[in-house]
Amino acid sequence: MEVRPEGLYCRPGAFYIDPSRAVDRALITHGHADHARPGHRNVLATPETLAIMRVRYAERAGERLQPAVYGDPMTIGGVSVRFVPAGHVLGSAQIVLEYAGARVVVSGDYKRGDDPTCTPFEPVPCDVFVTEATFGLPVFRHPDPAGEIKRLLESMALFPERSHALGTYGLGKTQRVIALLRRAGYDRTIYLHGALVALCALYEQFGVPLGAVAPATGMKKADLARELVLAPPSAIADRWARRLADPVVAAASGWMRVRQRAKQGGVELPLIISDHADWNELLRTIDEVEASEVWVTHGREEALILAVELQGRVGRALNLLGYDEESGE
Ligand SMILES: [Zn+2]
Ligand SMILES: [Zn+2]
Numbered sequence: 001m002e003v004r005p006e007g008l009y010c011r012p013g014a015f016y017i018d019p020s021r022a023v024d025r026a027l028i029t030h031g032h033a034d035h036a037r038p039g040h041r042n043v044l045a046t047p048e049t050l051a052i053m054r055v056r057y058a059e060r061a062g063e064r065l066q067p068a069v070y071g072d073p074m075t076i077g078g079v080s081v082r083f084v085p086a087g088h089v090l091g092s093a094q095i096v097l098e099y100a101g102a103r104v105v106v107s108g109d110y111k112r113g114d115d116p117t118c119t120p121f122e123p124v125p126c127d128v129f130v131t132e133a134t135f136g137l138p139v140f141r142h143p144d145p146a147g148e149i150k151r152l153l154e155s156m157a158l159f160p161e162r163s164h165a166l167g168t169y170g171l172g173k174t175q176r177v178i179a180l181l182r183r184a185g186y187d188r189t190i191y192l193h194g195a196l197v198a199l200c201a202l203y204e205q206f207g208v209p210l211g212a213v214a215p216a217t218g219m220k221k222a223d224l225a226r227e228l229v230l231a232p233p234s235a236i237a238d239r240w241a242r243r244l245a246d247p248v249v250a251a252a253s254g255w256m257r258v259r260q261r262a263k264q265g266g267v268e269l270p271l272i273i274s275d276h277a278d279w280n281e282l283l284r285t286i287d288e289v290e291a292s293e294v295w296v297t298h299g300r301e302e303a304l305i306l307a308v309e310l311q312g313r314v315g316r317a318l319n320l321l322g323y324d325e326e327s328g329e
Helices: 047-061 145-158 173-183 194-205 233-237 259-264 279-289 301-310
Strands: 002-004 007-010 015-017 025-027 042-045 064-067 074-076 079-085 093-099 102-106 128-133 164-167 190-192 213-215 228-231 248-252 269-271 293-299 314-317
Touching: 042 047, 047 064, 047 194, 128 279, 128 301, 145 164, 145 173, 145 248, 145 269, 164 233, 173 190, 173 194, 173 228, 190 194, 194 213, 194 228, 228 233, 233 248, 259 269, 279 301, 293 301, 301 314
Parallel strands: 015 025, 025 042, 042 064, 102 128, 128 293, 164 228, 164 248, 190 213, 190 228, 248 269, 293 314
Antiparallel strands: 002 007, 007 015, 074 079, 079 093, 093 102
């Protein structure tokens, strides 16, 4: 494996994993924009990830799209390749590579917490584990998401005359929050900013039920009072929420652990719901896969590498360019 300007490159297989520039052959871990870029010639990814790329990029999703079903082994240039669930968003995968007696697992983004909308993470023992470190600091410990959903429902009960505008990223967070609300018994229609509609429909096509959802577009202020409206965080910051009647502004993100971030975003009700592993999950996962080497791709590398080295493993920062820590969070 080597780090090239385009991204992480497997030389014997002549392919990149999640490259940040268009390449001849790309293996894609999941559909977030900083991992799945448009314009590659050959794309290998799970059927769900390919579908997400088609929704987002249309014909620019790639010239040739090849599906990789979880667990099915294949060989590329003598390298054995297998996609394994990562528990991050629908279709997210770790990519397991075996070559010359060594096994490398590129985990993409992952989490270990409960998520009704995607297949849970599966630890694969390996020699080298390539991990993200979005929340790679001991301060980041994510609470049980069910408790955060309960806080949202309590706020809605407390302020029944105000609409609630909840900032959720379009791929993964939106659908997970809806699924968690349904599990908590919330059965009213949930209204969606236009940017969230297509991916919610795609989740449903792949068998993830979201209950009654409807576009917020075209609804009157008065009709949205008392309702829950989901929108991308950027739209909420954009005062898109002004179309709502005196909304309670909420956001669901791992970053909501940082009070300052919530304040800057004008978030009155911060919910700590993350689709990335927290500090404990990162360490637990590294322990479970028993890797002697841990390579860190993006996020807070230093603290995680130090912790890994204290466990007697070799740690390495890959310094890959082009990952936006917040695009999927
Ligand atoms: Zn990422
Ligand atoms: Zn991601």
